[in-house]
Amino acid sequence: MTDFSDLLKADNNQPARSIRIVDAQGLEAWLASQPERVRTLVAAQKFKGKAHEHAILPGDDPADWSVIAGVASREKLGPWCLAKLAEALPEGTYRLAEGIAGPAMLGWLTAQYRFDRYRKEENGSGVRVLLTGEVAQIEAATRLAEAVALVRDLVNTPAADMGPGDLEAAARRVAERFDAECKVTKGDALEQGFPMIHAVGKAADKSFAPRLIELRWGDPKHPKIAIVGKGICFDSGGLDIKPSSAMRLMKKDMGGAAHAMALAQLIMGARLPVRLHLLIPAAENAVSGNAFRPGDILQSRKGLTVEIGNTDAEGRLVLGDALTLAGEDKPDLIIDYATLTGAARVAVGPDLPALFTNDDALAGEMDAAGGVVDDPTWRLPLWDGYAEMLKSDVADINNAGEGGFAGAITAALFLKRFVPENTPWVHLDTFAWRPSSRPGRPKGGEALGLRAAFYVLQGRYGHKK
16 A cells, blocks of 8 residues: 655654645736746746646756646645645655645545555656645645555456455455454355355356455444445456456455545544444455356345346445345444446446435535535435335345336345335445546546534544544
8 A cells, every 4th residue: 555654743843845725816916926037937837826736836946846736726735736736745754834735635645555566666666745834734634645546456456366365355354454353254154144145156266266355443332333244356247247348447346445544534534433343345246157147135134135137236236245245233324335336337427426325414415525525426216116126026125126227226125125114324426436646546446425414423433624
């Protein structure tokens, strides 16, 4: 994982290059106060004060220089305002000429994320350090960046190196870091206790055997929170096999598990006063002679029978068993993350996780949190009128909706059948991937809806930092 520990440091007046922040509205007034040589150099670099632009300014000494950087609004910095600088500036130490970085510290860190497990940068630049007077915020910003990096690392790793056993190892590392309990169920115990997880993963090689990974942390007397993440480490589609174009990115189908693990890490790192239960159903949806089939009827942990309308709708099956177990502890709140449906991407695109919930207040909190921390979600309806699309003539429910309509909604309605009534629950259908790079957010695995959920939990159970 990228080491963020030395990228933010307390400002004790140590040597550093200065970064002056302006916006397009204030650039003219600032230029008017500068000597002609500065105005000439700024013009030569075509600096207009727009977001993510920067220019190098000369100092009095030949080796002395500083930076002017454009932002959308100088009065309100967002997480990504300084990210382009952290990508583009030479290695070294910097400080803002005035004001505070605030939330922009996150982008300064995540812009320096590198996934270099398989390829080292031949001409990689060194680190860019930002000095700050906000010493109390350094740890919180670093924790957020580490959680984002955890999602990115797990999702970016190819399936050959990120199978169910590797997800288990990652969860154990998180558990050990925070002295949490870790339990793994597999083999006969999985088949008997979590039959849908077993059915989805049984066709994989033994080295990729399915399992349910659990982590528990916190005082049992505190409010109970269950975090569930879909851990399909690779999705071939099963016997309803995907075309190669759709299979290309299926290493990211465990993105829900990555988000759940990262959120658990944030909760424990902030020591929120909760009793945390993390559940990751991990499996590979493979093709072999014993793969589950269209038309099969599966038993579930809850006791509901499920007719398989499509083996490529497997994520909801493993989540169904995990949600059932989560509900058995009678938690105060259940949050699940899943790269569940292409229909959600058609509806809201790659940047917005589709949010479903049975609690209007929770929906409002998530919406507000997304605006505050620039991590938006978009609520879609749990429209019970579409539940009939999941009807089966031979079982309690079918796992695939008929007609190809409302795919994200019918998937959420399927999950709802496994959530206890009157338990607040939010389901995030996230893409976990960024198709193209943006400042601080490289192409590849991405945390979407993670920081918003953590902000909500901090508001409910702790202090926002």
